[in-house]
Amino acid sequence: MYMSVGQLRAANLLPYEGKAPTIAVLLPCYNEGLVIDTVIARFQAMLPCATIYVYDNNSSDNSAEVARNAGAIVRTEKRQGKGFVVRRMFADIDADIYLMCDADETYDAEAAPDLIQQLVDDGLDMVVGTRTDVSGTAYRPAHRFGNWMLTSLVRTMFGGGFRDMLSGYRVFSRRFVKSFPPMSQGFEIETELTIHALQLEMPVGETSTRFKDRVEGSESKLQTVSDGFRILWTIAALLKQERPFALFGSIALALFCMSLLFGYPVITEYMASGTVPRLPMAVLATGTMILAFLNLFSGLILDTVTRGRKEAKLLRYLQLPGIQTALN
Numbered sequence: 001m002y003m004s005v006g007q008l009r010a011a012n013l014l015p016y017e018g019k020a021p022t023i024a025v026l027l028p029c030y031n032e033g034l035v036i037d038t039v040i041a042r043f044q045a046m047l048p049c050a051t052i053y054v055y056d057n058n059s060s061d062n063s064a065e066v067a068r069n070a071g072a073i074v075r076t077e078k079r080q081g082k083g084f085v086v087r088r089m090f091a092d093i094d095a096d097i098y099l100m101c102d103a104d105e106t107y108d109a110e111a112a113p114d115l116i117q118q119l120v121d122d123g124l125d126m127v128v129g130t131r132t133d134v135s136g137t138a139y140r141p142a143h144r145f146g147n148w149m150l151t152s153l154v155r156t157m158f159g160g161g162f163r164d165m166l167s168g169y170r171v172f173s174r175r176f177v178k179s180f181p182p183m184s185q186g187f188e189i190e191t192e193l194t195i196h197a198l199q200l201e202m203p204v205g206e207t208s209t210r211f212k213d214r215v216e217g218s219e220s221k222l223q224t225v226s227d228g229f230r231i232l233w234t235i236a237a238l239l240k241q242e243r244p245f246a247l248f249g250s251i252a253l254a255l256f257c258m259s260l261l262f263g264y265p266v267i268t269e270y271m272a273s274g275t276v277p278r279l280p281m282a283v284l285a286t287g288t289m290i291l292a293f294l295n296l297f298s299g300l301i302l303d304t305v306t307r308g309r310k311e312a313k314l315l316r317y318l319q320l321p322g323i324q325t326a327l328n
Contacts, residue, residue: 021097021120022051022096023049023095023097023116024051024052024053024099025047025101026089026100027039027053027103028085028102029055029063030059031061032063032103033062034215035103035105036054036063036070037067039101039103039104040054040067040072041070042110043112045109047113051073053072053075053089054068054075054103055085056077057076057080057084058076058077063103064076075092079185083186083189086184090180094174096174096327097116099116099170100168100172101129101170102168107209111207111210115127115169115171118171119172119173119205122203123322123323125202125322125323126171126172126193126202127170127171128194128204128205128207129167129170130164130206130208131211134212150165151163151164153235154235157246158242160198161198162206165190166190166231174326175326176202178316179200179316179320180196181196184234186230191231192234195238195242200314202317242310244299245300245302248298248299252292252295252296255288259285263282263289265278265281266282
């Protein structure tokens with residue numbers, strides 16, 4: 001569905017002359033039958049002319065039926081995991097503006113116009129709805145600590161970053177969605193979205209949004225320990241993929257220092273006596289130094305490969321118009 005130009009200007013979503021954008025609301029869904037109709041109703045009220053898509057991910061309850069009765073377009077993704085769902089949504093749906101939100105009724109639908117307005121006004125490619133716990137109990141302590149730790153880790157490794165990297169409430173431009181090559185399978189998809197934006201140095205923003213407790217009887221699908229380790233593994237994998245010289249260079253430096261530490265007594269004894277009585281230590285120091293140089297050259301070679309991949313993704317990104325250009 002299309003929002004009229006008059007509706008958009010009345011909502012301050014189109015502050016300049018141009019065509020009306022198509023807006024797609026994307027709701028990944030797994031066993032949210034208790035709340036999915038409420039979530040759809042809230043987004044229908046805030047974005048009355050947007051198209052709402054619910055992608056059911058093998059729910060064992062009546063989520064799909066409830067969503068369909070509530071007026072959403074319901075589709076199915078058989079491969080289990082939020083990453084697979086996002087991959088399918090981004091591939092299937094064509095729009096100018098995409099709003100993605102978890103279907104668990106913990107995010108604030110009333111913030112949707114503000115998120116979209118920020119995307120349009122500032123010509124951004126992604127706006128993250130940073131969660132603010134209004135009750136003090138919406139976050140489990142382990143989730144709060146894990147989010148802080150992982151967000152800080154990404155900020156340190158990739159620079160920049162967001163205050164809430166794992167938020168499931170985001171608005172994207174078409175340029176972002178159609179240049180994003182998703183590889184994640186589960187809840188690590190938010191990490192991949194964030195690092196993709198940071199690596200291509202896209203214009204991005206964030207806005208604080210209310211985060212509420214789940215309704216009684218509804219359970220979080222995020223497993224603190226297992227999903228936390230999967231996200232941590234994804235960060236490591238993306239570091240190797242996107243910044244190999246930083247990773248292998250650090251390993252090379254550590255091995256170089258170890259080699260000097262192992263070799264120092266061997267060298268001092270040789271300088272004093274002209275002999276090498278600690279042959280095993282000498283072999284260990286030599287082997288460690290060889291490994292250091294192997295890691296250094298591996299990092300240099302992989303960095304060249306990564307630069308080529310980054311240029312290819314950037315070229316695809318630049319082929320698509322920005323949100324302001326697309327609406328003019």
